[in-house]
Amino acid sequence: xxxxxxxxxxxxxxxxxxxxxxxxxxxxxxxxxxxxxxxxxxxxxxxxxxxxxxxxxxxxxxxxxxxxxxxxxxxxxxxxxxxxxxxxxxxxxxxxxxxxxxxxxxxxxxxxxxxxxxxxxxxxxxxxxxxxxxxxxxxxxxxxxxxxxxxxxxxxxxxxxxxxxxxxxxxxxxxxxxxxxxxxxxxxxxxxxxxxxxxxxxxxxxxxxxxxxxxxxxxxxxxxxxxxxxxxxxxxxxxxxxxxxxxxxxxxxxxxx
Numbered sequence: 001x002x003x004x005x006x007x008x009x010x011x012x013x014x015x016x017x018x019x020x021x022x023x024x025x026x027x028x029x030x031x032x033x034x035x036x037x038x039x040x041x042x043x044x045x046x047x048x049x050x051x052x053x054x055x056x057x058x059x060x061x062x063x064x065x066x067x068x069x070x071x072x073x074x075x076x077x078x079x080x081x082x083x084x085x086x087x088x089x090x091x092x093x094x095x096x097x098x099x100x101x102x103x104x105x106x107x108x109x110x111x112x113x114x115x116x117x118x119x120x121x122x123x124x125x126x127x128x129x130x131x132x133x134x135x136x137x138x139x140x141x142x143x144x145x146x147x148x149x150x151x152x153x154x155x156x157x158x159x160x161x162x163x164x165x166x167x168x169x170x171x172x173x174x175x176x177x178x179x180x181x182x183x184x185x186x187x188x189x190x191x192x193x194x195x196x197x198x199x200x201x202x203x204x205x206x207x208x209x210x211x212x213x214x215x216x217x218x219x220x221x222x223x224x225x226x227x228x229x230x231x232x233x234x235x236x237x238x239x240x241x242x243x244x245x246x247x248x249x250x251x252x253x254x255x256x257x
Contacts, residue, residue: 034082041079047129048072055126057109059158062102064151068130069099071137113169120166124159131155157202163193164206171213180221187214 051060051068060068073095080088101107114120134151137143143151171186187210197203 038079038082041075041082045072045075045079047133048075051126051130055130056112056114056123056162058111059123059127059162061154062106063147064130064154066099066102067143067147067151069095069102071133073099114162114165115169115173117166120162123162127155127159127162153200157197157200160194160197160203161206164190164210167193168210175217180217180224184214184217184221187211187217 048068048071052065052072073092076088076092076095080092114123131152134143134148134155138145138148167186167190171183171190174180174182174186191207191210194200194203194207
């Protein structure tokens with residue numbers, strides 16, 4: 001075997017080894033990229049499903065629910081093509097059936113009353129996440145400007161509504177407990193929740209309802225004041241609780257902001 005042949009064989013071997021290393025690295029990069037994409041799509045799909053099934057239904061319009069469902073199906077379909085498993089395909093079929101029900105029957109969902117601040121904050125986080133998603137869809141030209149404005153307006157109203165609902169629930173609880181002043185205080189807070197949407201017809205309607213309830217409670221409170229008090233401590237106790245409730249509300253301004 002000549003020297004030239006040996007040199008050629010050596011270089012051929014080197015090139016082959018380099019090619020194998022490059023191919024191995026390319027496969028590894030592709031594998032890592034696929035894993036990352038699967039994780040990204042899974043997280044996106046989970047967010048879509050949370051919006052559809054964990055967010056109290058009164059905060060979504062049917063049009064929004066259909067749009068979210070469509071994006072969820074697109075995501076799970078892409079995920080199914082990467083994972084190629086029966087579970088993903090089955091889930092895709094279930095979501096397609098759910099979307100069909102939304103489009104054809106326009107179902108009405110029973111409202112879920114929010115009574116805790118923790119749940120109210122969770123609702124707000126979900127709605128703000130949905131708002132960012134809508135904006136991103138518009139930036140990517142996947143949602144037209146008209147629909148974007150309509151959806152964002154609805155979400156903005158829902159965020160205010162979620163805050164008002166919490167105060168209204170507190171007001172109703174206080175009223176049932178025979179504490180009209182505490183109830184009035186919370187209804188005022190519910191009205192304040194809509195202060196940024198004073199021109200919105202739905203917000204105006206909600207504020208009018210709360211004002212009417214306040215008027216009734218004020219009349220009841222006046223009647224209570226006209227009754228002789230057998231024990232002044234009872235009245236003072238209600239005022240103390242009212243002031244305590246006001247102090248707690250001031251400490252929780254991060255919820256309002």
